[in-house]
Amino acid sequence: MTTREPLLQVENLKKHFPVRGGVLGRTIGTVKAVEDVSFTVHKGETLGIVGESGCGKSTTGRMLLRLIEPTEGKVFFEGKEVTKLSNNELRKMRRDMQMVFQDPFASLNPRHTVEKILEEPLKVHGIGTPAERKKRVKELLETVGLSSYHAKRYPHQFSGGQRQRIGIARALMTKPKLIIADEPVSALDVSIQSQVLNLMQDLQKDFGLTYIVIAHDLGVVRHISDRVGVMYLGKMAEITSSEKLYDHPLHPYTQALLSAVPIPDPLYEKNSVVLEGDIPSPADPPSGCTFHTRCPFKMDMCEKLVPQLQEHEEGHYVACHLYSKGKQSASQNKEMVGGVV
Secondary structure (H helix, E strand, O other): OOOOOEEEEEEEEEEEEEEEEOOOOEEEEEEEEEEEEEEEEEOOOEEEEEOOOOOOHHHHHHHHOOOOOOOEEEEEEOOEEHHHOOHHHHHHHOOOEEEEOOOOOOOOOOOOOHHHHHHHHHHHOOOOOHHHHHHHHHHHHHHOOOOHHHHHOOHHHOOHHHHHHHHHHHHHOOOOOEEEEEOOOOOOOHHHHHHHHHHHHHHHHHHOOEEEEEEOOHHHHHHHOOEEEEEEOOEEEEEEEHHHHHHOOOOHHHHHHHHOOOOOOOOOOOOOOOOOOOOOOOOOOOOOOOOOOOOOOOOHHHHOOOOOOEEEEOOEEEOOHHHOOOHHHHHHHHHHHOOOO
16 A cells, blocks of 8 residues: 655756767766656655656666766665665665666576576575575566476567566565666567556555656556656656546646547547657757747746746646746636646
């Protein structure tokens, strides 16, 4: 069950990558992949993070585990600041924080059997005897829908869906509390995606897991998430419950994403938000609100002032100037953009 007790807290997280050029390889620019992202994940819940390719969602997920070192900001896991841990302390904490990668084939060592792949996390953390490790491998293979005899096979002998099940089993080996799933079903056939998502939900109930699911498919996020955060150009544009986001989106970018989802009914008509132009480069983001160059509701202030992520309704946070000029004006703006989707 979801509790209000925070498991993970992210405060003002940033990641800037230097751009180097010239013969001497000097720094000639900076790519602001993630810029001032903050959110909280509660125990037992699933937080979905969505956005277009290049918005920084995968970089954010990797920084939470310090697979990529953040430029600025803080990450707290169960009250401990992850960004200040030593390598030994971080290794111990990673027993409780695991990741499922996007490409199930690239994330598995092709030279190792499934048994060796799954035993490795237990060896690294010094968990169990050899006999206990083998028993745990067989138990988890059956838990994720495979058989114990699969332990002697190699990754290339499995289908994409089976390889992703192995990736999920590997993440579960150390009995983690938090799993970050980066595009866990995007590389799978549509018929297999629902099976893997249902498996993840069943595992969450059985093991009391907390998920952060990173995806670009809004249907996937809606199916599995309790809350959803929408990212645009390295920033969090909107975050609220899955039900509120899909039934009543506030940010124009969120509305545009949802209006682009195909509806399997030729007689159904909807008003769509059409975005003009391309996504700006994170190496040279627009001033003020980074979305103003594509926003159909752009105001003069959008080019100058950076909107802050603020609570507009209970549990519904949005970073948009349409909702930052007072209750009366926000109500009027809500009528203007509401019902667009």
